[in-house]
Amino acid sequence: MWFKKNKGKIIAAVVVIALLVTVFYFGGNAHGSKGWGTVNNEPTPTPTATPAPTEPTPEPTMEIDPETGMDEYMTDPVPEGKPLPVEPQDVVVGDSEYTCTISISCATILDNMDLCDPEKANLVPEDGWILEPLEVTFYEGESVFNVLQRVCKQQKIHMEFMNTPIYNSAYIEGINNLYQFDVGELSGWMYSVNDWYPNYGCSRYQLADGDVICWVYTCDLGFDVGGGYSVGNGGQV
Secondary structure, eight states, X not given: OHHHHHHHHHHHHHHHHHXXXXXXXXXXXXXXXXXXXXXXXXXXXXXXXXXXXXXXXXXXXXXXXXXXXXXXXXXXXXXXXXXXXXXXXXXXXXXXXXEEEEEEEOGGGGGOTTTSOGGGGGXXXXXXXXXXXXXXXXXXXXXXXXXXXXXXXXXXXXXEEEEETTTTEXXXXXXXXXXXXXXXXXXXXXXXXXXXXXXSOGGGXXXXXXXXXXXXXXXXXXXXXXXXXXXXXXXXX
């Protein structure tokens, strides 16, 4: 009897409870309960670290030991107005492109064939040019050695060198199979830049746009090419 009398109230209560359950589910626990939208199952991307900016090559300095009168690589003070050596380990090669001119000559041997190793005589060109002046591209921070190495490879010209830690530079032993002492005890390879024979090695000479590099074979410690032995280890002989 009680059920029949309260049937309407019971049904109403059941409906209210069902409605509350439905609202609770969709309002708090269903997908999108924090705000409807597309569910993203992809992992959150990890922020990419921004590469540190490349440090420019520091300005060259030259510290002279008062006891020896030279720097740590046995280089005499550079004449005023001439570029200081730049240590290869400090160089940052950039993307900027410049041009320079490079040539390779052994013309002095033509005047000293009596001193030339007979086995090397046929390696000397009739006009002395192993490489006539050639304009080439180089990159910011590169050295005379970098350009020589690349040009010789491109032009298929033999070139042999050795690293000399005592001078912190590459030493050019031979070009076109012509080596030091092949034309007497005072012979070997030297380089100049803009008509100056640096008193330091070619790996330490950092190029500037428009530079003119000349590699020459000397038969007299540089005196026959305008360098003279007094220029120091840049002469290589």
